[in-house]
Amino acid sequence: MSGATPRRRFAPGTTAADLRAYMEPYVARLGYRFSPDADTVAFTLDAIVSIIDSTGDAFCPCRMMTGDPKEDARSVCPCIYLHADEFAAAGQCWCGLFVRTDAPDDLAPGMEAVVPEGPVEVRVAAAGELRDGEARHLKIGKRDIALFRVDGEH
Known part of the structure; x- marks a missing residue:
C-alpha cells in the first residue's frame, strides 16, 4: 500500500x-x-x-x-x-x-439466494438512452462492449 x-x-x-x-x-x-x-x-x-x-x-x-x-x-x-x-x-x-428491478420483493437479502443455471439477461444500458448515431463503450468486468444506435435500431 x-x-x-x-x-x-x-x-x-x-x-x-x-x-x-x-x-x-x-x-x-x-x-x-x-x-x-x-x-x-x-x-x-x-x-x-x-x-x-x-x-x-x-x-x-x-x-x-x-x-x-x-x-x-x-x-x-x-x-x-x-x-x-x-x-x-x-x-x-x-x-x-x-x-x-424484476426481483421479487421477498428475495432473501445477500448472496444466500439460489443462483439460477443457464444464461441470464444482463442490462448494460437502456436503448432509449442512446440518440441516433450515438455510440457508447462499456467495460463490464473483462468484457469490452460497444453499443450503437442507427436509425432507431440498436
Missing part, C-alpha cells in the same frame, strides 16, 4: 440519505433498485457511511479491502457493472443492498 493520501469521492459528513440520492438513479439505469428490505438498506448504508468516514470512498461493506487501490476499486459501491453476470444471476448484489 502506498503512502499517498487516497482521493476522497465523498465529503466528510456524508449521510445515508446522501448516498441513497447519489446511488438510486445510477443503479436504476442498470436495471436495479434498492432492496425492499428496509432494515438491510439502513444497515448497509450506515456501514458504507462508516467506511466513507475512514477511507473517503464508498467501499462495499461485505468485501475485504486488500490495500491494492486497483483491486479495491472493484469493491466501490455500487459495483454492479463490475460483477454484472454474478449479480444478474442472483438477482442482487453481494450484500443485498441492490436487487434487480
Whole structure:
C-alpha cells in the first residue's frame, strides 16, 4: 500500500440519505433498485457511511479491502457493472443492498439466494438512452462492449 493520501469521492459528513440520492438513479439505469428490505438498506448504508468516514470512498461493506487501490476499486459501491453476470444471476448484489428491478420483493437479502443455471439477461444500458448515431463503450468486468444506435435500431 502506498503512502499517498487516497482521493476522497465523498465529503466528510456524508449521510445515508446522501448516498441513497447519489446511488438510486445510477443503479436504476442498470436495471436495479434498492432492496425492499428496509432494515438491510439502513444497515448497509450506515456501514458504507462508516467506511466513507475512514477511507473517503464508498467501499462495499461485505468485501475485504486488500490495500491494492486497483483491486479495491472493484469493491466501490455500487459495483454492479463490475460483477454484472454474478449479480444478474442472483438477482442482487453481494450484500443485498441492490436487487434487480424484476426481483421479487421477498428475495432473501445477500448472496444466500439460489443462483439460477443457464444464461441470464444482463442490462448494460437502456436503448432509449442512446440518440441516433450515438455510440457508447462499456467495460463490464473483462468484457469490452460497444453499443450503437442507427436509425432507431440498436
